Amino acid sequence: xxxxxxxxxxxxxxxxxxxxxxxxxxxxxxxxxxxxxxxxxxxxxxxxxxxxxxxxxxxxxxxxxxxxxxxxxxxxxxxxxxxxxxxxxxxxxxxxxxxxxxxxxxxxxxxx
Amino acid sequence: xxxxxxxxxxxxxxxxxxxxxxxxxxxxxxxxxxxxxxxxxxxxxxxxxxxxxxxxxxxxxxxxxxxxxxxxxxxxxxxxxxxxxxxxxxxxxxxxxxxxxxxxxxxxxxxxxxxxxxxxxxxxxxxxxxxxxxxxxxxxxxxxxxxxxxxxxxxxx
Numbered sequence: 598x599x600x601x602x603x604x605x606x607x608x609x610x611x612x613x614x615x616x617x618x619x620x621x622x623x624x625x626x627x628x629x630x631x632x633x634x635x636x637x638x639x640x641x642x643x644x645x646x647x648x649x650x651x652x653x654x655x656x657x658x659x660x661x662x663x664x665x666x667x668x669x670x671x672x673x674x675x676x677x678x679x680x681x682x683x684x685x686x687x688x689x690x691x692x693x694x695x696x697x698x699x700x701x702x703x704x705x706x707x708x709x
Numbered sequence: 710x711x712x713x714x715x716x717x718x719x720x721x722x723x724x725x726x727x728x729x730x731x732x733x734x735x736x737x738x739x740x741x742x743x744x745x746x747x748x749x750x751x752x753x754x755x756x757x758x759x760x761x762x763x764x765x766x767x768x769x770x771x772x773x774x775x776x777x778x779x780x781x782x783x784x785x786x787x788x789x790x791x792x793x794x795x796x797x798x799x800x801x802x803x804x805x806x807x808x809x810x811x812x813x814x815x816x817x818x819x820x821x822x823x824x825x826x827x828x829x830x831x832x833x834x835x836x837x838x839x840x841x842x843x844x845x846x847x848x849x850x851x852x853x854x855x856x857x858x859x860x861x862x863x864x865x866x
Contacts, residue, residue, distance in 0.1 A: 621715055653716045653815070664716040671836040672843070 598676075601669045604649035609634060610642045614651060617665035624660050714819030715832055719839045721812050723846040725805045728812050729778035731842055732803055735760075741841040741851040749783075751775045757783045770798055779805050785818070785827070792826045799827055814839065 604610055609632075616631060617623060625643070629636050643663060646652040653666045721728060731737045735746030738759075745767055749757040753775055759767045770784035782802040787793035800820040806813045816835060821828040845851040 650718055650720065653718045655716055655817075666716070666718050667836040668717050668719045668839050668843075671840040675840060675844075 600649040601651065601673060604646050604651055610646055613642055613646065614665055617663060621664050622662045624662060628663065713821045717816045717835050717839055719814045719843050721814055721843045721846050723812055725778040725807055725812050727846065728805050728814060731846060732781060741845040742838055787827045796822050796825055796827055
């Protein structure tokens with residue numbers, strides 16, 4: 598589980614996971630296209646994600662496809678969130694969302 | 710192709726034989742898969758059914774490959790709504806591979822129609838089921854959570 602937390606600690610890697618969530622089964626080339634990183638960096642991040650079992654790869658002909666594997670995230674969710682009263686966290690998260698969206702409105706008014 | 714399929718992997722501290730039993734035995738699936746019992750004789754060409762405690766069928770299919778305890782594959786046709794029923798069956802494959810003292814379980818689900826409702830239902834459901842299965846095999850208890858669609862609670866999204 599340490600591997601998973603370590604892998605998730607990087608915004609670049611989280612972004613890669615988000616991109617696989619919106620479109621699963623991408624090649625390295627596809628993932629490089631939308632990334633604001635060098636190909637080398639993407640390769641490195643993907644290797645780390647794969648080592649943490651957050652990304653799974655399969656070969657289709659000559660293409661290596663990357664898939665999001667959310668099983669470890671699910672385990673974290675159950676172990677660390679389910680245990681500590683999910684509904685309270687949800688209430689807090691909604692409060693945060695509400696406050697932040699209000700702030701946006703205020704900002705918009707002030708500068709708009 | 711990549712977009713209309715998914716692959717999930719779990720490393721589970723167990724043996725391939727136990728894991729095979731967990732995937733194919735109704736008494737076992739009932740414990741981690743929302744009370745559903747899987748039913749089949751697991752011969753190639755035989756029917757597979759996933760039966761709720763009220764007798765209704767969540768999904769059904771046909772055994773495509775059955776190489777105990779390494780490879781299991783069947784067609785998958787959800788029956789939980791007209792939308793699901795109207796789609797063509799997709800395909801589920803489990804590969805069980807010993808890696809040191811654990812078993813690597815790889816699930817591939819593919820063969821979906823474009824814009825498939827079954828895809829949406831199962832994409833989020835399988836990780837929950839696999840975590841629950843892992844928990845049951847490793848600790849003796851499945852995960853208790855609820856309301857995650859096609860998941861261990863048995864509730865549909």
